[in-house]
Amino acid sequence: MALDQIGETSDDALLVLYANGDPDAASELTARLVPRLLPFCNRMLRDLAEAEDIVQEAMLRLWKMAPDWVPGAAKPSTWVFRVASNLCTDRLRKRRGIGLDEIAEPVDEAPSAEERLLQAERLSALDHALDQLPERQRQAVVLRHIEGFSNPDIADVLEISVEAVESLTARGKRALASHLAGRKEELGL
Amino acid sequence: MSGSEKSSDDFDLDALFDEARQASPVASSDLMQRISKDAALVQTKEEAVVAPTTSWLKRGFAALGGWPALGGLATAAVTGVYIGFMQPELVNFDANGVELSDFDEAEFFPGDALFFEEG
CATH class of the missing domain: 1.10.1740.10 (RNA polymerase sigma factor, region 2, helix turn helix motif)
Structure with a gap:
C-alpha cells in the first residue's frame, strides 16, 4: 500500500x-x-x-x-x-x-530553573498521589485524564461497564484531590 | 477525550493532568526498532505457515482421508482378526442370518411322518 x-x-x-x-x-x-x-x-x-x-x-x-x-x-x-x-x-x-x-x-533530566524544579515536584507529587489509589482506579484515571481515552474505550480496556468507569474516575479524581490538598501551596497548585 | 470537568476541590487537577501529559516520555528509536523487528519476524513466520511444504508421505496420508480414515481402517482390521480367530462352531448362522442354537430338536409327534406318507 x-x-x-x-x-x-x-x-x-x-x-x-x-x-x-x-x-x-x-x-x-x-x-x-x-x-x-x-x-x-x-x-x-x-x-x-x-x-x-x-x-x-x-x-x-x-x-x-x-x-x-x-x-x-x-x-x-x-x-x-x-x-x-x-x-x-x-x-x-x-x-x-x-x-x-x-x-x-522519576529522573529529572536537567532541572535548571526554579519553575522546572517546581514542575518536577508537582509531577512527582501527582505520581505519588496516583500510587495511593487502588490499581483499577489509577488505571482509569490515567487513561481518562492523562491519555485522553473516552469512557467506552476505557471500559473496553478494563473490561468493565461504562458506569463502572465513570464511578472509578470520579472517585479516583476526588481521592487525588484529597491527597494533593495538603501540598497545594508548596506545589503552586 | 480528556475531560474538561473541574475538580470539586479548590484547585484545578486538569492543569496538572495536562502538565503530566506534556511531560510523558517519548518512545526511543531503540524501542521502535525492537518492535519493528518483532513485527517483521512474526510476519515472516506467519507467511511460512500459510504456504507449508509437506512431504509426499503426508500428502498421500491426507489424500486417503487422514486420521479419521485411519480410525475406520483400524476398526476393520481388528474386526477381521477377531473373526479370523473365532472357532467356526461359535459362528453358527443359517442361510437367512438366523443364529442356530445348539440343541436337539424335540419331536412332539413321533409318528407325524405317517401323515405325509401316501397310501
Missing part, C-alpha cells in the same frame, strides 16, 4: 494488512500506538525500562494475534492497552512487598 494512503487507513485495516503481509502496516501501527502506550505503562510502573519491556511484549502479542483479528470486533488500540494493562498488573503484583520508598523516583 502507498505510504500516503496508509496514513488514512484505520488501525483495524492496518492490522489486517499486516496479517496479509504488508510491510508498511506494522511501522504505521507502531508509530500510532507506541507513543500512547509507553507513557501509560511508565505511569503505571514508574520505571521506563520496565515500561518499554511491557510495550514491546504487548505489541508482540498484537502481531501474533493479527491473523485471527476479526475486523470491527474491537479496536486494536484498546486491545493492546488491555494487554499492557494486564502485564503492568502482573509486574506490580510481583513487586508487592517492596515499599514505596524503594520504587525509583
Whole structure:
C-alpha cells in the first residue's frame, strides 16, 4: 500500500494488512500506538525500562494475534492497552512487598530553573498521589485524564461497564484531590 | 477525550493532568526498532505457515482421508482378526442370518411322518 494512503487507513485495516503481509502496516501501527502506550505503562510502573519491556511484549502479542483479528470486533488500540494493562498488573503484583520508598523516583533530566524544579515536584507529587489509589482506579484515571481515552474505550480496556468507569474516575479524581490538598501551596497548585 | 470537568476541590487537577501529559516520555528509536523487528519476524513466520511444504508421505496420508480414515481402517482390521480367530462352531448362522442354537430338536409327534406318507 502507498505510504500516503496508509496514513488514512484505520488501525483495524492496518492490522489486517499486516496479517496479509504488508510491510508498511506494522511501522504505521507502531508509530500510532507506541507513543500512547509507553507513557501509560511508565505511569503505571514508574520505571521506563520496565515500561518499554511491557510495550514491546504487548505489541508482540498484537502481531501474533493479527491473523485471527476479526475486523470491527474491537479496536486494536484498546486491545493492546488491555494487554499492557494486564502485564503492568502482573509486574506490580510481583513487586508487592517492596515499599514505596524503594520504587525509583522519576529522573529529572536537567532541572535548571526554579519553575522546572517546581514542575518536577508537582509531577512527582501527582505520581505519588496516583500510587495511593487502588490499581483499577489509577488505571482509569490515567487513561481518562492523562491519555485522553473516552469512557467506552476505557471500559473496553478494563473490561468493565461504562458506569463502572465513570464511578472509578470520579472517585479516583476526588481521592487525588484529597491527597494533593495538603501540598497545594508548596506545589503552586 | 480528556475531560474538561473541574475538580470539586479548590484547585484545578486538569492543569496538572495536562502538565503530566506534556511531560510523558517519548518512545526511543531503540524501542521502535525492537518492535519493528518483532513485527517483521512474526510476519515472516506467519507467511511460512500459510504456504507449508509437506512431504509426499503426508500428502498421500491426507489424500486417503487422514486420521479419521485411519480410525475406520483400524476398526476393520481388528474386526477381521477377531473373526479370523473365532472357532467356526461359535459362528453358527443359517442361510437367512438366523443364529442356530445348539440343541436337539424335540419331536412332539413321533409318528407325524405317517401323515405325509401316501397310501
